[in-house]
Amino acid sequence: MNSCPVCGGPCIESASSLISVLSSRFSPCPRCKGIIKDKDSPVSINRWEEVCTCNKRFIDDVFAHIGSIMAEEGVISPIAPLKSIGTPLIHPGYSIKTHPFLPPRSLVFLSPHVDKKTAERLQNEVIEIKAVIKSSPFTPGLSTGSLKGPVRTYKTLSGCDVRADIFETPYGPIVLYKPQSLLHIEFPRGNDPKIANLAGTLSRKQPSTVLDACCGVGTLGITAALFGVKKVTFNDAWFASAYFSGLNLLVNSSALGLESVTFTRDWHQMKKHPVSRRPLCVAYCGEDRDFQVWQGDYHEIVAHLKGTPDLTIIDPFQKGSPGLVTHIKDEWRAISGGEAFIP
Ligand SMILES: [Zn+2]
Ligand SMILES: [Zn+2]
Numbered sequence: 624m625n626s627c628p629v630c631g632g633p634c635i636e637s638a639s640s641l642i643s644v645l646s647s648r649f650s651p652c653p654r655c656k657g658i659i660k661d662k663d664s665p666v667s668i669n670r671w672e673e674v675c676t677c678n679k680r681f682i683d684d685v686f687a688h689i690g691s692i693m694a695e696e697g698v699i700s701p702i703a704p705l706k707s708i709g710t711p712l713i714h715p716g717y718s719i720k721t722h723p724f725l726p727p728r729s730l731v732f733l734s735p736h737v738d739k740k741t742a743e744r745l746q747n748e749v750i751e752i753k754a755v756i757k758s759s760p761f762t763p764g765l766s767t768g769s770l771k772g773p774v775r776t777y778k779t780l781s782g783c784d785v786r787a788d789i790f791e792t793p794y795g796p797i798v799l800y801k802p803q804s805l806l807h808i809e810f811p812r813g814n815d816p817k818i819a820n821l822a823g824t825l826s827r828k829q830p831s832t833v834l835d836a837c838c839g840v841g842t843l844g845i846t847a848a849l850f851g852v853k854k855v856t857f858n859d860a861w862f863a864s865a866y867f868s869g870l871n872l873l874v875n876s877s878a879l880g881l882e883s884v885t886f887t888r889d890w891h892q893m894k895k896h897p898v899s900r901r902p903l904c905v906a907y908c909g910e911d912r913d914f915q916v917w918q919g920d921y922h923e924i925v926a927h928l929k930g931t932p933d934l935t936i937i938d939p940f941q942k943g944s945p946g947l948v949t950h951i952k953d954e955w956r957a958i959s960g961g962e963a964f965i966p
Pocket of ligand 1: 627629630631632633634771783784785
């Protein structure tokens with residue numbers, strides 16, 4: 624697999640290799656201990672188990688260990704409840720029925736309380752941590768839906784924040800990598816209504832061309848590709864979404880029957896222009912499947928497409944009022960002559 628665009632390390636695995644070990648990735652060995660802790664109890668009273676000889680540890684013990692270091696560093700109070708210290712995101716995220724036992728470097732930890740020194744200590748002393756992100760009370764990326772901004776992101780203080788989520792679709796699982804400090808949290812729950820809505824629409828309409836106009840990291844476009852749509856165009860104005868859509872085509876290439884994905888722009892080049900209005904081609908693959916990834920304003924993408932797509936998926940950040948949905952549909956009809964599907 625390609626090296627990680629963010630850190631250059633081995634963060635990216637193919638979907639098939641990640642899925643093949645999933646059933647045992649977070650399960651305990653017979654010696655593992657796992658006692659669920661009271662999340663309202665103060666950080667200071669919680670003891671934790673050391674890592675088991677199998678190299679895994681129960682998530683609550685990892686969390687208690689993290690809390691004790693944060694209290695020692697003075698970034699939280701010793702009487703702060705355990706649940707208040709931050710948000711744990713496992714890698715890969717998937718709809719897991721039991722509490723996970725974490726192998727090394729399988730946890731991205733987000734917290735508004737951490738500073739650089741504490742993050743580095745957590746990274747060194749808590750083996751399960753893959754990255755520590757300082758979070759803030761806003762959604763990272765182009766979260767207002769306006770290309771004028773503001774564009775805000777979280778800050779990765781230690782490690783590499785690239786992690787994957789695995790979503791179930793009616794056509795099989797898909798693996799979606801994302802740099803977590805730059806994109807919103809979307810944890811798989813096992814039954815994603817947007818994917819189910821899209822699957823119903825694909826069956827009804829049987830489109831041969833699809834545009835995923837605000838594609839994020841490619842969830843719905845890749846679902847359409849897996850359904851068998853021959854030509855899928857992915858577009859997002861936010862560089863992290865566009866780049867990772869291309870990367871996720873590559874990650875899922877064996878399920879999609881792709882031999883290669885060609886990138887025309889690299890991560891560090893794109894980072895210098897994080898928001899693009901004018902559509903720029905980022906990646907493509909064209910054997911018998913025609914998949915392209917663009918970074919730009921979807922209103923302007925029509926000029927770059929050969930004809931109106933049979934189905935255009937528009938998944939805006941804020942659906943807000945019913946009036947907004949009608950407005951998006953009317954606007955798209957006026958621009959392209961086609962119908963917009965809002966999942
Ligand atoms: Zn990385
Ligand atoms: Zn064990």
